Amino acid sequence: MEIQRTWRSLFERDLPGKIICVGLNYQVHAEESSIALPAAPLLFGKFANTLVGDGESIVLPKDAGHVDAEAELAIVIGRRARRVPREEALTAVFGYTVANDVSAREIQFADQQWFRGKGFDTFCPLLPSVVPVADLGAADNLRVTQRLNGTRLQSGNTSDLIFDVPTLVSYISKAMTLDAGDVILTGTPEGVGYFREPKVGLKPGDEVEVEVEGIGVLRNTVVADAD
Numbered sequence: 001m002e003i004q005r006t007w008r009s010l011f012e013r014d015l016p017g018k019i020i021c022v023g024l025n026y027q028v029h030a031e032e033s034s035i036a037l038p039a040a041p042l043l044f045g046k047f048a049n050t051l052v053g054d055g056e057s058i059v060l061p062k063d064a065g066h067v068d069a070e071a072e073l074a075i076v077i078g079r080r081a082r083r084v085p086r087e088e089a090l091t092a093v094f095g096y097t098v099a100n101d102v103s104a105r106e107i108q109f110a111d112q113q114w115f116r117g118k119g120f121d122t123f124c125p126l127l128p129s130v131v132p133v134a135d136l137g138a139a140d141n142l143r144v145t146q147r148l149n150g151t152r153l154q155s156g157n158t159s160d161l162i163f164d165v166p167t168l169v170s171y172i173s174k175a176m177t178l179d180a181g182d183v184i185l186t187g188t189p190e191g192v193g194y195f196r197e198p199k200v201g202l203k204p205g206d207e208v209e210v211e212v213e214g215i216g217v218l219r220n221t222v223v224a225d226a227d
Contacts, residue, residue, distance in 0.1 A: 002053040006128035010076075010094070011181030018182040019046040019124060020172055021101060023114065025162050025187025032195040041163045041171050044114045046185075050102075050124035057223045058102055058202065059122045065106035066201040070188035071146035071154045071210040073139060074099040075165055076130050077182040084173040089166035092178060096139050098127040098218040099185045100146075100210045102202075105194045125210070126183070127218040136214055138165050143213040144189055149206055153196075156189020 004014045023042040024035055052058070060067055078094025101118060102125070108117030136142070139158055146154035158164075163171070168184055193200035202208070206222040 002128045003051055003126055006130075007181055010130065013181050015048045015051060016181050016183040017179050018176070019048075019050070019185070020182065021046060021118070021185040022163065022168060022187045026156055026160050026189045027162055028156075028160070028190040029188055029192070032190050037162065041168055043172065043175070044118065046119055046124045049121050050119060052122045052125050052220065054125070054127050054218050054220070056125070056220060057122065058125065058208065058220050059120075059223055059225050060202060060204065061104065061120050062225050064104040064120070066104070066194055066199060068103045068105055068192045068194050069146055069148065069202060069208045069210065070101040070103060070192055071144050071212075072099045072101050072185045072188050073142060073144055073158055073212050074126065075169065075184040075186060077169075077178045077180060077184070078133070079180055081169070081173045081178040084170050086166045086170040089169035089173075090133055090138060092169055092173070093133045093165070094180070095130040095132040096136055096212070096215055097130045097183075098210050098212045098215050099183070100125040100208065100218060100220065101185055101188060125218055125220045127216055129216055131215045140164055142215075145211045146191070147209040147211070148193070148200065153193060153200065154189050154191035156191075158186070160189065161186060
């Protein structure tokens with residue numbers, strides 16, 4: 001698995017120790033979700049079972065209902081960090097990669113929290129390559145795009161983040177110690193399939209592309225659960 005080889009070569013571990021996600025971190029996406037803007041970063045987590053690499057399949061769970069892809073910039077932590085001031089936060093960042101926060105919407109909304117709806121196997125595709133922070137700085141002006149079967153669904157820019165990269169790293173480090181290789185998904189821009197009319201959900205045979213400017217393109221096919 002390419003993610004395992006890459007993470008071991010970078011951080012002497014097989015997989016990210018923590019996958020920390022940020023919800024509703026683009027203003028227009030929060031508005032299309034009809035949810036009030038958060039006063040502070042809204043955090044949730046995923047486990048290693050969700051991880052797949054570039055070119056691997058997203059598996060649609062049986063009876064999951066509508067499933068969305070979400071295009072996201074991901075922060076990769078480079079050193080142990082606890083209670084880092086915002087102005088020093090980038091010193092804890094190794095670099096950036098591309099992530100897809102796959103979400104089973106009906107389960108997410110029925111549960112009234114996001115743990116199960118975003119935690120299924122294969123629900124966190126992650127591009128194995130990491131672009132160093134020295135190349136992208138605070139990653140504060142990067143285009144974030146999702147294409148489904150070649151058709152663009154999402155197109156946003158990290159300049160629209162409600163809470164930027166230094167703010168997120170500092171805030172999260174005050175709640176939990178961050179370790180080298182941990183990943184922070186920074187949120188998704190507007191245009192996800194569930195909030196379109198008509199809705200556009202993932203189905204077997206689809207190809208999802210998530211691209212972050214200056215980093216690369218993450219491609220995954222969609223398959224039905226065979227079990």
